[in-house]
Amino acid sequence: MSTRVWILMLMAAGSVFAGDRLLVVHKGDDSLGIYDASSGKLETKVAVGGKPHEFALSADGKFAYVTNYGVDTWNTSEPGGNTISVVDLVARRTVGEIALGQYHRPHGIERGKSGKFYVTTDFPAALLIVDGVKRKVARAIPLTGKLPHMVLVAGDERKAWTADAGSGTVTVIDLRYLRQTHTLETGGVPMGLALTDDEKRLFVTTQTGNAVVLVDAVANTVRRRIGMPGGPARILRGPDGKRMYISLITSGEVAVLDPVTMLETKRVPAGQRVEGMTIGGEEAFFYVSAQGENRVLKYSLPGLERVLLIETAAKPDPLHIWKGR
Numbered sequence: 001m002s003t004r005v006w007i008l009m010l011m012a013a014g015s016v017f018a019g020d021r022l023l024v025v026h027k028g029d030d031s032l033g034i035y036d037a038s039s040g041k042l043e044t045k046v047a048v049g050g051k052p053h054e055f056a057l058s059a060d061g062k063f064a065y066v067t068n069y070g071v072d073t074w075n076t077s078e079p080g081g082n083t084i085s086v087v088d089l090v091a092r093r094t095v096g097e098i099a100l101g102q103y104h105r106p107h108g109i110e111r112g113k114s115g116k117f118y119v120t121t122d123f124p125a126a127l128l129i130v131d132g133v134k135r136k137v138a139r140a141i142p143l144t145g146k147l148p149h150m151v152l153v154a155g156d157e158r159k160a161w162t163a164d165a166g167s168g169t170v171t172v173i174d175l176r177y178l179r180q181t182h183t184l185e186t187g188g189v190p191m192g193l194a195l196t197d198d199e200k201r202l203f204v205t206t207q208t209g210n211a212v213v214l215v216d217a218v219a220n221t222v223r224r225r226i227g228m229p230g231g232p233a234r235i236l237r238g239p240d241g242k243r244m245y246i247s248l249i250t251s252g253e254v255a256v257l258d259p260v261t262m263l264e265t266k267r268v269p270a271g272q273r274v275e276g277m278t279i280g281g282e283e284a285f286f287y288v289s290a291q292g293e294n295r296v297l298k299y300s301l302p303g304l305e306r307v308l309l310i311e312t313a314a315k316p317d318p319l320h321i322w323k324g325r
Contacts, residue, residue: 020281021324023089024289024296025052025066028314032066032087037281037321040298040310044092048085054150054318056109056117058132061322062090065098065117065132067106074147074165079123080105086135089322098135103128108150112157112175120148120162127151127162127173141178145171150234152193152202161217163190163204170204170213172220182220186213192235194244196259203244203259205232212246212257226262228255236277239284243302247274247288254288254304268304270297280321289316 020037026045030052034044049068056065063086070081084098084106100106105122112118116138117130125148129139145164148171153160160173163186170190172182188209195202195217202215205228212232214224231250235257238245243265244257252274256266272292279286279301286299289312296316298308 019324021322022278022287022296022310023055023057023064023320023322024312024316025055025276025318026313026315027051027053027072027291027317031313032064032085033313033316034089034092034322034324035296035310035312037285037298040296040308042312045313046087046092046094048087048094049083049097050081052085053107054109055320056111057089057320057322059111059115063087063095063132064089064320065109065111065130067109067119068097069105069107071105074107074122074149082106082121084109084117084119084130086132096135098130098132098137100128100137103137103140108148108162110151110153112153113155114157116157118151118153118160120151122147122166125164127160129175129178139178141173141180143171143173143180145169145183149191150193152195154195154199159217161193161202163193165189165191168206168209170202170215184215184220184222186222187211187225191233192246194235194237196237197241201259203235203257205235205246207231207233207249212244214262224262226257228257228264230255233275234277236279238301239279240302245277245279245286247277249273249275252290252292254286254299256304266304268299268306271295276316276318278319278321287319287321289319291315291317 053069068081103121108120147166148162149165188206192205230248233249271290276289296310
């Protein structure tokens with residue numbers, strides 16, 4: 001085989017995986033799906049642990065870390081799972097698990113700038129610091145809030161917040177001293193967390209409270225509650241910092257909130273039990289999962305005009321855009 005032919009074959013093989021990919025965890029299918037973000041076509045499904053709920057990517061984008069919650073919903077007393085699946089995105093297969101020992105029902109997961117992963121667990125309530133390379137729990141920080149659901153980490157990795165679905169609170173954690181410092185009463189069932197660009201204000205969605213709670217992230221105090229009917233579940237800061245996108249799980253809509261005026265500026269239909277969201281790709285499209293319809297919807301920005309409907313496996317939820325390799 002000539003050198004030229006060999007080079008052409010390598011280029012062709014590489015082009016198969018070129019471009020943006022939409023990564024979707026299917027909570028009802030125990031899998032991570034890899035979809036072509038342009039066409040919506042499913043390319044690969046990778047099996048993970050039981051009842052996966054959230055995931056995060058390694059800094060180099062080669063691995064996905066999927067929390068295996070082990071139960072369908074947060075408001076049950078079942079012990080659930082205690083592992084994190086490690087998926088090699090390049091090889092497109094699961095290559096291992098991280099055992100969490102006594103810590104059960106891992107849910108929220110976020111990677112800090114150091115590359116460490118921060119993971120919430122329900123039983124016992126804790127924030128775990130996980131070494132993804134060594135595949136082990138490095139530290140565990142006990143929390144007093146019940147059923148910590150989602151986690152958000154400051155850019156400098158000195159501070160973290162958890163949305164405690166079981167106690168109507170947000171917990172503030174000092175990551176330098178590995179301890180809880182404040183408990184903030186939000187009411188309802190807090191789930192989504194998002195910071196402004198300067199990280200001085202924290203927005204919290206409370207699903208049953210039908211409100212977005214504004215927290216002073218410096219003074220650690222609740223400043224304001226903004227009514228948001230429809231069951232606000234997740235909140236995502238837009239790329240320009242001028243918009244907050246909110247998935248409304250009860251009404252099946254996506255709302256847009258102006259973080260300066262605190263006014264809702266737009267609301268569009270999206271489907272049954274919408275929750276997970278992401279923004280990404282070369283043209284910065286917006287994606288939201290409709291769990292009740294087994295599909296993901298893709299919208300153009302900033303107008304939120306629907307451009308694609310992606311059929312998925314059962315109960316799609318968390319989403320990430322990945323540069324295919």
